Amino acid sequence: GQQLNQSPQSMFIQEGEDVSMNCTSSSIFNTWLWYKQDPGEGPVLLIALYKAGELTSNGRLTAQFGITRKDSFLNISATIPSDVGIYFCAGRRTGANNLFFGTGTRLTVIP
Amino acid sequence: NAGVTQTPKFQVLKTGQSMTLQCAQDMNHNSMYWYRQDPGMGLRLIYYSASEGTTDKGEVPNGYNVSRLNKREFSLRLESAAPSQTSVYFCASSGGNQGYEQYFGPGTRLTVT
Numbered sequence: 001g002q003q004l005n006q007s008p009q010s011m012f013i014q015e016g017e018d019v020s021m022n023c024t025s026s027s028i029f030n031t032w033l034w035y036k037q038d039p040g041e042g043p044v045l046l047i048a049l050y051k052a053g054e055l056t057s058n059g060r061l062t063a064q065f066g067i068t069r070k071d072s073f074l075n076i077s078a079t080i081p082s083d084v085g086i087y088f089c090a091g092r093r094t095g096a097n098n099l100f101f102g103t104g105t106r107l108t109v110i111p
Numbered sequence: 112n113a114g115v116t117q118t119p120k121f122q123v124l125k126t127g128q129s130m131t132l133q134c135a136q137d138m139n140h141n142s143m144y145w146y147r148q149d150p151g152m153g154l155r156l157i158y159y160s161a162s163e164g165t166t167d168k169g170e171v172p173n174g175y176n177v178s179r180l181n182k183r184e185f186s187l188r189l190e191s192a193a194p195s196q197t198s199v200y201f202c203a204s205s206g207g208n209q210g211y212e213q214y215f216g217p218g219t220r221l222t223v224t
Protein backbone atom coordinates (compact mmCIF):
# COMPACT_ATOMS: atom_id res chain seq x y z
CA GLY A 1 0.00 0.00 0.00
CA GLN A 2 0.91 3.66 -0.16
CA GLN A 3 3.62 4.63 2.32
CA LEU A 4 3.50 7.95 4.09
CA ASN A 5 6.52 8.48 6.31
CA GLN A 6 5.87 10.88 9.13
CA SER A 7 8.60 12.19 11.40
CA PRO A 8 9.43 12.47 14.14
CA GLN A 9 7.42 9.70 15.75
CA SER A 10 7.33 11.60 19.04
CA MET A 11 8.44 14.93 20.46
CA PHE A 12 8.86 16.24 23.99
CA ILE A 13 8.77 20.03 23.94
CA GLN A 14 8.97 22.72 26.58
CA GLU A 15 5.89 24.94 26.66
CA GLY A 16 6.47 28.03 24.52
CA GLU A 17 8.82 26.36 22.06
CA ASP A 18 8.13 25.97 18.35
CA VAL A 19 7.85 22.51 16.76
CA SER A 20 8.11 21.17 13.24
CA MET A 21 7.06 17.86 11.79
CA ASN A 22 6.94 16.52 8.27
CA CYS A 23 5.47 13.88 6.04
CA THR A 24 6.98 12.36 2.91
CA SER A 25 5.54 10.07 0.28
CA SER A 26 6.86 7.88 -2.50
CA SER A 27 4.13 9.21 -4.82
CA ILE A 28 2.98 12.63 -5.94
CA PHE A 29 -0.04 13.90 -4.03
CA ASN A 30 -2.53 16.57 -5.08
CA THR A 31 -3.90 17.19 -1.61
CA TRP A 32 -2.29 17.26 1.80
CA LEU A 33 -4.26 17.43 5.04
CA TRP A 34 -3.15 17.71 8.65
CA TYR A 35 -5.19 16.34 11.55
CA LYS A 36 -4.90 16.34 15.34
CA GLN A 37 -6.22 13.53 17.51
CA ASP A 38 -6.80 13.84 21.24
CA PRO A 39 -6.98 10.67 23.39
CA GLY A 40 -10.28 8.85 22.96
CA GLU A 41 -11.45 11.16 20.16
CA GLY A 42 -11.59 11.13 16.39
CA PRO A 43 -9.08 13.09 14.29
CA VAL A 44 -9.92 16.75 13.79
CA LEU A 45 -8.97 18.55 10.58
CA LEU A 46 -6.47 21.37 11.12
CA ILE A 47 -5.33 22.49 7.67
CA ALA A 48 -5.98 21.46 4.05
CA LEU A 49 -3.51 22.19 1.22
CA TYR A 50 -4.28 21.92 -2.48
CA LYS A 51 -1.39 23.48 -4.44
CA ALA A 52 2.34 22.81 -4.55
CA GLY A 53 4.14 25.51 -2.60
CA GLU A 54 0.99 26.57 -0.77
CA LEU A 55 1.52 27.89 2.76
CA THR A 56 -1.55 28.04 4.98
CA SER A 57 -1.98 29.12 8.60
CA ASN A 58 -4.59 28.33 11.22
CA GLY A 59 -3.78 30.35 14.33
CA ARG A 60 -0.39 29.19 15.63
CA LEU A 61 -0.28 26.35 13.09
CA THR A 62 1.29 26.71 9.65
CA ALA A 63 1.45 23.98 7.03
CA GLN A 64 3.16 23.86 3.66
CA PHE A 65 2.59 21.76 0.54
CA GLY A 66 6.07 20.80 -0.66
CA ILE A 67 7.26 21.91 -4.09
CA THR A 68 7.99 18.33 -5.15
CA ARG A 69 4.38 17.40 -4.19
CA LYS A 70 5.83 14.46 -2.28
CA ASP A 71 6.03 16.13 1.11
CA SER A 72 4.32 18.44 3.54
CA PHE A 73 5.32 20.22 6.74
CA LEU A 74 3.49 21.38 9.84
CA ASN A 75 4.83 23.97 12.26
CA ILE A 76 3.33 24.91 15.61
CA SER A 77 4.58 28.12 17.20
CA ALA A 78 4.66 28.92 20.92
CA THR A 79 3.29 25.55 22.03
CA ILE A 80 0.81 25.39 24.90
CA PRO A 81 -0.35 22.38 26.97
CA SER A 82 -3.50 21.87 24.90
CA ASP A 83 -1.34 21.21 21.82
CA VAL A 84 -0.66 17.76 23.28
CA GLY A 85 -1.93 14.98 21.04
CA ILE A 86 -1.12 12.99 17.93
CA TYR A 87 -0.74 14.84 14.63
CA PHE A 88 -1.43 12.97 11.41
CA CYS A 89 -0.71 13.91 7.84
CA ALA A 90 -2.90 12.59 5.04
CA GLY A 91 -2.50 12.78 1.30
CA ARG A 92 -4.58 12.16 -1.81
CA ARG A 93 -3.26 11.03 -5.18
CA THR A 94 -4.61 12.33 -8.49
CA GLY A 95 -7.93 10.73 -9.38
CA ALA A 96 -8.31 9.05 -6.01
CA ASN A 97 -11.23 9.66 -3.72
CA ASN A 98 -9.54 8.30 -0.62
CA LEU A 99 -6.73 9.50 1.62
CA PHE A 100 -3.57 7.78 2.85
CA PHE A 101 -2.54 8.54 6.43
CA GLY A 102 0.84 8.80 8.09
CA THR A 103 1.52 6.94 11.33
CA GLY A 104 1.42 10.12 13.40
CA THR A 105 3.67 12.35 15.51
CA ARG A 106 2.93 12.22 19.24
CA LEU A 107 3.52 15.66 20.80
CA THR A 108 4.06 16.10 24.52
CA VAL A 109 4.29 19.64 25.91
CA ILE A 110 6.07 20.03 29.23
CA PRO A 111 4.70 22.95 31.28
CA ASN B 112 -25.34 20.17 13.54
CA ALA B 113 -23.84 17.00 15.04
CA GLY B 114 -21.36 16.27 12.23
CA VAL B 115 -20.50 12.55 12.13
CA THR B 116 -21.99 10.31 14.80
CA GLN B 117 -21.13 6.67 15.53
CA THR B 118 -22.77 3.98 17.64
CA PRO B 119 -21.91 2.18 19.80
CA LYS B 120 -18.97 3.88 21.50
CA PHE B 121 -17.67 0.63 23.02
CA GLN B 122 -18.33 -3.02 22.24
CA VAL B 123 -16.98 -6.36 23.41
CA LEU B 124 -17.63 -9.42 21.24
CA LYS B 125 -16.74 -13.07 21.47
CA THR B 126 -14.98 -14.69 18.53
CA GLY B 127 -17.53 -15.65 15.89
CA GLN B 128 -20.20 -13.16 16.93
CA SER B 129 -21.51 -10.61 14.47
CA MET B 130 -22.31 -6.95 14.85
CA THR B 131 -22.99 -3.79 12.87
CA LEU B 132 -21.36 -0.44 13.52
CA GLN B 133 -23.56 2.50 12.64
CA CYS B 134 -22.49 5.86 11.23
CA ALA B 135 -24.50 8.91 10.24
CA GLN B 136 -23.58 12.39 9.01
CA ASP B 137 -25.70 15.51 8.75
CA MET B 138 -23.38 17.59 6.54
CA ASN B 139 -24.96 16.50 3.25
CA HIS B 140 -21.67 14.92 2.14
CA ASN B 141 -21.63 12.50 -0.77
CA SER B 142 -18.67 10.36 0.30
CA MET B 143 -18.31 8.31 3.46
CA TYR B 144 -15.52 6.08 4.80
CA TRP B 145 -14.71 3.42 7.37
CA TYR B 146 -11.22 3.22 8.90
CA ARG B 147 -9.59 1.13 11.57
CA GLN B 148 -6.86 2.47 13.81
CA ASP B 149 -4.34 0.18 15.48
CA PRO B 150 -1.39 1.27 17.63
CA GLY B 151 1.52 2.44 15.48
CA MET B 152 -0.40 1.81 12.24
CA GLY B 153 -2.18 5.08 11.69
CA LEU B 154 -5.58 4.95 9.98
CA ARG B 155 -6.24 2.28 7.40
CA LEU B 156 -9.17 2.42 5.01
CA ILE B 157 -11.56 -0.53 5.17
CA TYR B 158 -14.32 0.52 2.72
CA TYR B 159 -15.62 3.73 1.28
CA SER B 160 -18.70 4.97 -0.54
CA ALA B 161 -18.14 7.74 -3.07
CA SER B 162 -21.88 8.35 -3.38
CA GLU B 163 -25.20 6.86 -2.36
CA GLY B 164 -25.55 3.43 -3.94
CA THR B 165 -21.82 2.73 -4.44
CA THR B 166 -19.22 1.10 -2.23
CA ASP B 167 -15.56 0.21 -2.84
CA LYS B 168 -12.89 -1.75 -1.01
CA GLY B 169 -10.08 0.04 0.71
CA GLU B 170 -6.75 -1.23 1.98
CA VAL B 171 -8.04 -3.80 4.54
CA PRO B 172 -11.56 -4.99 3.53
CA ASN B 173 -11.31 -8.68 4.46
CA GLY B 174 -13.76 -9.74 7.18
CA TYR B 175 -16.01 -6.70 6.71
CA ASN B 176 -19.08 -5.70 4.73
CA VAL B 177 -20.67 -2.30 4.33
CA SER B 178 -24.03 -0.83 3.42
CA ARG B 179 -24.69 2.70 2.26
CA LEU B 180 -28.26 2.86 3.49
CA ASN B 181 -28.93 6.38 2.19
CA LYS B 182 -26.95 9.59 1.80
CA ARG B 183 -26.69 10.06 5.57
CA GLU B 184 -25.89 6.55 6.80
CA PHE B 185 -23.04 4.11 6.17
CA SER B 186 -22.81 0.93 8.27
CA LEU B 187 -19.97 -1.55 8.78
CA ARG B 188 -20.72 -5.19 9.52
CA LEU B 189 -18.51 -7.86 11.01
CA GLU B 190 -20.11 -11.19 10.13
CA SER B 191 -17.85 -13.40 12.26
CA ALA B 192 -15.62 -11.38 14.54
CA ALA B 193 -11.99 -12.41 15.07
CA PRO B 194 -9.47 -11.20 17.68
CA SER B 195 -7.50 -9.55 14.84
CA GLN B 196 -10.45 -7.18 14.42
CA THR B 197 -9.90 -5.69 17.87
CA SER B 198 -9.36 -2.04 17.00
CA VAL B 199 -10.81 1.44 17.07
CA TYR B 200 -13.14 2.06 14.14
CA PHE B 201 -13.71 5.51 12.72
CA CYS B 202 -16.30 6.68 10.25
CA ALA B 203 -15.70 9.80 8.17
CA SER B 204 -17.45 11.82 5.50
CA SER B 205 -15.90 14.21 3.04
CA GLY B 206 -16.77 17.66 1.79
CA GLY B 207 -15.21 21.08 2.10
CA ASN B 208 -13.46 23.29 -0.43
CA GLN B 209 -12.78 20.67 -3.06
CA GLY B 210 -14.66 17.76 -1.52
CA TYR B 211 -11.62 15.93 -0.15
CA GLU B 212 -11.58 17.16 3.43
CA GLN B 213 -12.63 14.26 5.66
CA TYR B 214 -14.46 14.80 8.93
CA PHE B 215 -14.38 12.03 11.52
CA GLY B 216 -16.75 10.62 14.07
CA PRO B 217 -15.73 9.89 17.69
CA GLY B 218 -14.95 6.22 17.04
CA THR B 219 -16.08 2.79 18.24
CA ARG B 220 -13.72 0.83 20.45
CA LEU B 221 -14.17 -2.87 19.66
CA THR B 222 -12.61 -5.74 21.57
CA VAL B 223 -12.95 -9.31 20.31
CA THR B 224 -12.10 -11.99 22.86
